[in-house]
Amino acid sequence: MTLTIGLTGGIASGKSTVSAMMRELGLPVIDADEAARAVVRPGEDAYRQIVAAFGPGILQTNGEIDRAKLGAIVFNDEEERKKLNAIVHPAVRQKMLAEKEALVRSGAKTVVLDIPLLFESGLTSWVDKVLVVYVDDDIQLRRLMERNGFTEEEARARIRAQWPLAEKMKRADAVINNNGTREETRRQLLAILKQWDALEK
Ligand SMILES: CC(C)(COP(=O)(O)OP(=O)(O)OC[C@H]1O[C@@H](n2cnc3c(N)ncnc32)[C@H](O)[C@@H]1O)[C@@H](O)C(=O)NCCC(=O)NCCS
Numbered sequence: 001m002t003l004t005i006g007l008t009g010g011i012a013s014g015k016s017t018v019s020a021m022m023r024e025l026g027l028p029v030i031d032a033d034e035a036a037r038a039v040v041r042p043g044e045d046a047y048r049q050i051v052a053a054f055g056p057g058i059l060q061t062n063g064e065i066d067r068a069k070l071g072a073i074v075f076n077d078e079e080e081r082k083k084l085n086a087i088v089h090p091a092v093r094q095k096m097l098a099e100k101e102a103l104v105r106s107g108a109k110t111v112v113l114d115i116p117l118l119f120e121s122g123l124t125s126w127v128d129k130v131l132v133v134y135v136d137d138d139i140q141l142r143r144l145m146e147r148n149g150f151t152e153e154e155a156r157a158r159i160r161a162q163w164p165l166a167e168k169m170k171r172a173d174a175v176i177n178n179n180g181t182r183e184e185t186r187r188q189l190l191a192i193l194k195q196w197d198a199l200e201k
């Protein structure tokens with residue numbers, strides 16, 4: 001039996017930081033953000049639907065989607081965001097499920113699904129355990145502004161597009177507090193994975 005761990009949290013709470021640590025420990029990670037980038041490449045169905053729905057103004061000159069432009073639209077307008085989600089999410093789910101099935105078939109002891117919108121999209125039934133990466137609001141805001149070069153307003157718009165982290169924390173099987181150093185985060189992660197017997201012997 002494969003143990004499926006759902007890794008989630010808020011934007012810039014540290015999911016990618018934790019998923020990189022999990023990969024270093026040898027765990028296979030399927031990343032929803034990566035899948036979401038793959039399914040909107042030129043030539044894919046979702047790409048055509050996005051251009052039809054949002055117009056060619058959201059394209060770069062090389063034909064790829066201008067993610068900054070599309071982000072500025074969808075994080076400032078819930079209806080536009082729902083429109084994009086309705087195009088991208090089904091394709092992301094299909095891709096992630098296929099990758100997960102392949103890992104289960106190959107006998108993986110543990111599979112990690114890194115899904116920022118695990119709760120918002122109602123996907124908790126996909127996983128056996130939910131691991132939430134938490135940070136305090138002020139640290140989340142600061143790290144998001146620094147990483148993406150966003151203004152405070154731009155960062156807050158993205159944070160508002162998700163459930164409050166405190167709500168996610170309440171529903172988690174385990175929580176990593178990522179306010180501290182990366183080393184402190186790694187120690188918490190190791191303890192949780194040992195408790196869940198998630199690592200290969
Ligand atoms: C709007 C887009 C083009 C912006 O791209 P950009 O490269 O700036 O951001 P990136 O994709 O790396 O996402 C960064 C983070 O934003 C948050 N986020 C992304 N999309 C959404 C969304 N629809 N609702 C809420 N939060 C979101 C997540 O925490 C994600 O980790 C892109 O995020 C997108 O296509 N989103 C729709 C698909 C989606 O929901 N992806 C998230 C997981 S499936």
Ligand SMILES: Nc1ncnc2c1ncn2[C@@H]1O[C@H](COP(=O)(O)OP(=O)(O)OP(=O)(O)O)[C@@H](O)[C@H]1O
Nearest residue numbers: 010011012013014015016017143147178180181182
């Ligand atoms: N413990 C830490 N100490 C200092 N900086 C950190 C720590 N953890 C993460 N960061 C930094 O904070 C930013 C956000 O972290 P990360 O990219 O892992 O978040 P994320 O949850 O994957 O974000 P997203 O939802 O946007 O994909 C990054 O710039 C990262 O380098």
